[in-house]
Amino acid sequence: MATENKYYPIKIAAAAQDSTLKVNHTCVRVKNPARSIEFYQKHFGMTLLGSKDFPDMKFSLHFLTFPKEVGKTEQGQPEIFGTSGVLELTHNWGSENDPEFRVNNGNQEPHRGFGHICFSVADIKKTCERLEAEGVSFKKRMADGRQKDIAFALDPDGYWIELVQYIKDTEEAPRKDIGDKFNHTMIRVKDAEKSLEFYQNVLGMKLVRKSEHENAKFTLYFLAYGVPSGQNSSSIEGVLELTHNWGTENDPGFKYHNGNEKPQGYGHICVSCNDPAVLCNEIEQRYGDKISWGVKFNQGKMKNLAFIKDPDGYSIEIVPSGLVL
The missing domain is CATH 3.10.180.10 (2,3-Dihydroxybiphenyl 1,2-Dioxygenase, domain 1)
Known part of the structure; x- marks a missing residue:
């Protein structure tokens, strides 16, 4: 950067x-x-x-x-x-x-771009058990893959809904159930530097968290218009997650699908x-x-x-x- x-x-x-x-x-x-x-x-x-x-x-x-x-x-x-x-x-x-008729959920080649919406909950295990009992389909259960603390449910059109838990022993408040939150929306970006400048300098958002994943070669950037004092960013609403897969910025022909072009x-x-x-x-x-x-x-x-x-x-x-x- x-x-x-x-x-x-x-x-x-x-x-x-x-x-x-x-x-x-x-x-x-x-x-x-x-x-x-x-x-x-x-x-x-x-x-x-x-x-x-x-x-x-x-x-x-x-x-x-x-x-x-x-x-x-x-x-x-x-x-x-x-x-x-x-x-x-x-x-x-x-x-x-x-x-x-099918919608493009943003996660299938060659039309990747938008990734998911994310709901944060007080108890993800309990939430996932209830959703499975109610017949909700999952793209990823907690037991699947490397990350055991998240899950991805699927809505009727195949959009991914990430589920995360906001009560964490390692972070600040909240320490109790404050209700479910529509925490963030994730989109993939080609050039992280350019996108971060746009969202921060043009639209005035603040970078509240960064998560680098060297093994999988991608970085996550979480932006918002502020996090209330004493709360972690997963417990609020109105967050934008930018996902950058390393190297896309150096490919002049690379382009993500913006969701408004066909499909x-x-x-x-x-x-x-x-x-x-x-x-x-x-x-x-x-x-x-x-x-x-x-x-x-x-x-x-x-x-x-x-x-x-x-x-x-x-x-x-x-x-x-x-x-x-």
Whole structure:
């Protein structure tokens, strides 16, 4: 890793100084929303914050989270975009009736990119035993592979759900059950240095943990908008995990699948704050054509939001915390 920033050398003030910034949600496309919503409610105890149909574009959005106190908008609706740990399920109408339709889960060649979402729990062994008894499929059980302290469950579309335990004797609080958390979203990145500069300098995230695995030749970087004092990073929500497989940065032809090109699956993460217009304007002014936009702020069909792209082409939605669907 280089010691000097060379890709995005200026830390954006609007991001560095905005205490309202948070990783709000992660979007994945699903074939059958009724099936997926039931799965996350029944097996993980998530609650449906709200849904929205878009008839002109023939898709629907469904927002789930673990039970928590969520603020209200001026209209009295749950403040979906003002909290962290939200899972957005996007349904393109008709996919549930197409026997050939499959989502890309991001873990199969040649379309690897997005890896998984991660739920952290107080007692992983107990959680895994319950899920198996309920008939949930697993990609990896705790007994499989080298790492015995994690597991990977599978949702109805084949997306991987990592399960980790946040109560650890070797780390700080929490020491008791504080409920299940939507801890992080993992994406693979080609050039760790470039991606770290983007997420830290452009979007204002902080590197909260790094895990190097020399035997398997990969490194994990965990970023967030802050960890409350006395808590470990696996016990909070709104974390982004970047996975770097060593050597990809030196291959000019190497590219990860961003989830939005065919075949589709993963959609984006979403960053929310009180005034995204200020943030987006400063990014545009500082970096110009170094930054790629899917949609600039307030310029798309859906107003009051933007989609920025990271160095690998993954989309990041930027919205106001009080956005009403």
